[in-house]
Amino acid sequence: MPAPVFSPRRRRNWATVAALAAIITVMATLVAFSVPLYRLFCAATGLGGTTQRADAAIGPVEGRVVTVRFSTDVAPGLPWRFEPERRETRVRLGEEKLVFFSAENLADKAIVGHATFNVTPAKTGIYFNKIQCFCFDEERLDGHQKVDMPVDFFVDPALADDRNASDVQTITLSYTFFRSANPEGAEDLSRFAASTTPDPKRGQTLFAERCSACHGLDQNKTGPLLGGVVDRLAGTVSGYNYSPALRQAGLRWSADALDKWLADPRKFVPGARMPVRVLDPATRRDIIAYLEAQSRQARAGGSAITPQWQQPSGH
Secondary structure (H helix, E strand, O other): OOOOOOOHHHHHHHHHHHHHHHHHHHHHHHHHHHHHHHHHHHHHHOHHHOOEEOOOOOOOOOOOEEEEEEEEEEOOOOOEEEEEOOOEEEEEOOOOEEEEEEEEEOOOOOEEEEEEEEEEOHHHHHHEEEEEEHHHOOEEEOOOOEEEEEEEEEEOHHHHHOHHHOOOOEEEEEEEEEEOOOOOOOEEHHHHOOOOOOOHHHHHHHHHHHOOOOOOOOOOOOOOOOOOOOOOEOOOOOOOOOOHHHHOOOOEOOHHHHHHHHHOHHHHOOOOOOOOOOOOHHHHHHHHHHHHHHHHHHHOOOOOOOOOOOOOOOO
């Protein structure tokens, strides 16, 4: 059977239809990804007062001081009380600061909320860095539960070099909590309660976020390996060049010693080189719980890098 023969006009019509279909597909794709792309653009540029995320504040601390004010609001339909522990604080550029916000669920049942945020003046968004914040996740609060939520932040010293920001003396960090449209997989705000049982699984996530850039469990990196660190004598990992202060400290890494070290290494061991602090007590608690679980696993003869709660993969 001979193949059908299309006239030049019909071929042009099919080409037009194909081109229109391609255009519609491209437009639909752009619409679908416009929101996440816009968020990425804002995060990269600080547009609209969008703040930045950082693993730690390790740059210099400058003499210039700015006042950071805190503004909170709750959207209609979310029966929560939400307010800052303090209305403002003064920080030097580059100085890491930990502040707390109180959230209370006034309803009888658990509700998941999500916080939007920005800073003003908007031109300071590119310089305002958050290390830890409840606004990174969907958050669940049980009925009539009240918790204090940490925000760990610093203002980049580069602000001082921006002529356009030379007039900035006050930055306002604003939050609005909404009822979440995506409650599945929400974090539980009870993790911030002082009475909460240490959570090594959460500690594993926090270790990956806060520690793994400089520390491995099975090898030295910028910092010494931390597999089996609990009860180990400080400054004794083979092949790592410790500061003289830590080598000579005669310190054994108990949970209490690790807590004091993470809170402020250079205060705990004067002369130590580690610049990173973990200011939030709940974060330190869970990181230490993870390191304790790793150390117990290693002493029991298991892998120092396979958590007890995680089944080894079959691959």
